[in-house]
Amino acid sequence: MSLTLLPAIDLIDGHAVRLRQGEYDAKTVYSDSPVEVAKRFEAAGATWLHVVDLDGAKAGHPVNGKVVHEIVHATKLSMEIGGGIRQAEHWRRYIEGGAARVILGSVALKHSERLSAAALEFPDRVVLGVDARGGMVSTEGWTETSTTPAADVLLRFGSLPLAAVVYTDIGRDGMLAGPNLDETLALARVSPFPVVLSGGISTLEDVRTIAAAAAAEPRLDGLIVGKALYEGRFDVATVLAALRETPSEST
Numbered sequence: 001m002s003l004t005l006l007p008a009i010d011l012i013d014g015h016a017v018r019l020r021q022g023e024y025d026a027k028t029v030y031s032d033s034p035v036e037v038a039k040r041f042e043a044a045g046a047t048w049l050h051v052v053d054l055d056g057a058k059a060g061h062p063v064n065g066k067v068v069h070e071i072v073h074a075t076k077l078s079m080e081i082g083g084g085i086r087q088a089e090h091w092r093r094y095i096e097g098g099a100a101r102v103i104l105g106s107v108a109l110k111h112s113e114r115l116s117a118a119a120l121e122f123p124d125r126v127v128l129g130v131d132a133r134g135g136m137v138s139t140e141g142w143t144e145t146s147t148t149p150a151a152d153v154l155l156r157f158g159s160l161p162l163a164a165v166v167y168t169d170i171g172r173d174g175m176l177a178g179p180n181l182d183e184t185l186a187l188a189r190v191s192p193f194p195v196v197l198s199g200g201i202s203t204l205e206d207v208r209t210i211a212a213a214a215a216a217e218p219r220l221d222g223l224i225v226g227k228a229l230y231e232g233r234f235d236v237a238t239v240l241a242a243l244r245e246t247p248s249e250s251t
Contacts, residue, residue, distance in 0.1 A: 003214050003243055006050040006080070006196065007041040007236055008226035009034050009071075011064040013055065018227045024058065030230040038071045041229075044236035048100075049077040050166070050198075050224045056084025057106070065093070072098040082129050082166075086111075091118045095125055101163050105129030109137055109153060116160060123161035128193070130154065131168045135183065138170055151190050158192035164221060165191055168198040178206055185217055194221030202228045204242045211246035 009016050012027060016034040020026040031037050038049055051071065055063035061084045062068075068081055081094050082103025091102045108115040108128055119126045131138045132150045154165060167187055169180035179200040188195040197210060201223060214220040228234060 002218075003211050003220070004048055004196075004222035005046060005236065005239055005243065006048045006222055006224045007046050007229055008050045008052070008198075008224050009037055010052045010054050010226065011067055011083070014064060014067050016230075017054070018230060019054070024054070028230075034067050035070050035074045038075050038077060041236050042075045042077050045240050046236050047078060048222075049075070049079045051079055051081045051083075052103075053081070053083030057082070058084075060084055060086055060106075062090055062093070068094070068099070069097055080127055080166075082127070086114065088114075088117065088121075091122070091126070095122055101125050101127050103127040103129040103166060105131060108157070109148065112156065115157060119157075119160040119162050124163045126160075127163050127196075128154070128157060128165045129168070130165055130187075131170055132183075133170045150187055154187065154191050154193070162193050164194040164196055166196045166198055166224065168224075169200065178202060179210065179223075181210060181213060185213055185220065188217050188219040191219050193219075195219050196222035196224060198224035201225050202233055204234055204238065207234075207239055207242045208246050211243050215246075 010018060011034060015029045016031040016037050017027045017029050051068060053062055053064040072079055078100035080101035080103055081099045085091050085102050085104055086107045094102050104115050104118060104126060130150045130153055135149055137148045137150055137153055167184050179197055184197045210223050
């Protein structure tokens with residue numbers, strides 16, 4: 001199994017939620033206890049967790065830090081956390097508090113020197129979050145869309161010691177309509193960093209297709225799954241089994 005599975009927990013008001021296409025008014029609350037959700041993911045075999053503080057992404061600073069802290073200390077999962085991480089005090093607080101990686105998105109586009117500072121201070125602990133609509137990068141919790149192509153952002157930071165890039169197609173996120181694998185693969189082919197796919201995964205066939213694609217494109221490094229887990233399309237254990245069964249390592 002070469003791909004890493006990162007189950008997702010998105011936080012609003014301390015609850016585990018999912019949005020549809022990044023719209024805050026189109027949210028579904030799945031649990032009042034994100035800590036228990038994380039424990040279930042861990043019990044099913046997950047080793048990583050992808051957490052986004054959606055309130056923080058919108059506010060421009062961490063909002064759900066208390067919940068993030070509780071998850072870190074209630075599980076042994078390696079957590080990557082994003083949402084509102086704009087200042088040195090933010091990324092230091094998370095990493096020194098036990099997060100494995102921090103995700104910087106909006107700040108990378110608007111204040112690139114801060115991404116550089118974070119990556120140089122914590123090599124291989126900083127992830128570049130690239131969220132796009134129609135291939136163009138979106139910022140501020142997906143409320144603003146730029147005219148900058150996603151690939152341009154990656155190449156701009158090619159010299160930095162980043163851990164990975166999380167690429168989210170906002171139009172697919174929370175829609176259970178299948179991932180934008182073609183666009184993600186195109187990005188992986190030019191990326192200086194491992195790329196993690198996010199958005200739209202809804203079936204085990206999606207998982208197997210992504211795993212097979214990763215055999216040919218090793219920069220495709222992981223997949224984030226959210227709504228399909230909450231909606232019961234499959235569970236973490238089944239996804240992990242599907243990744244193990246995909247004949248990527250023998251090809």
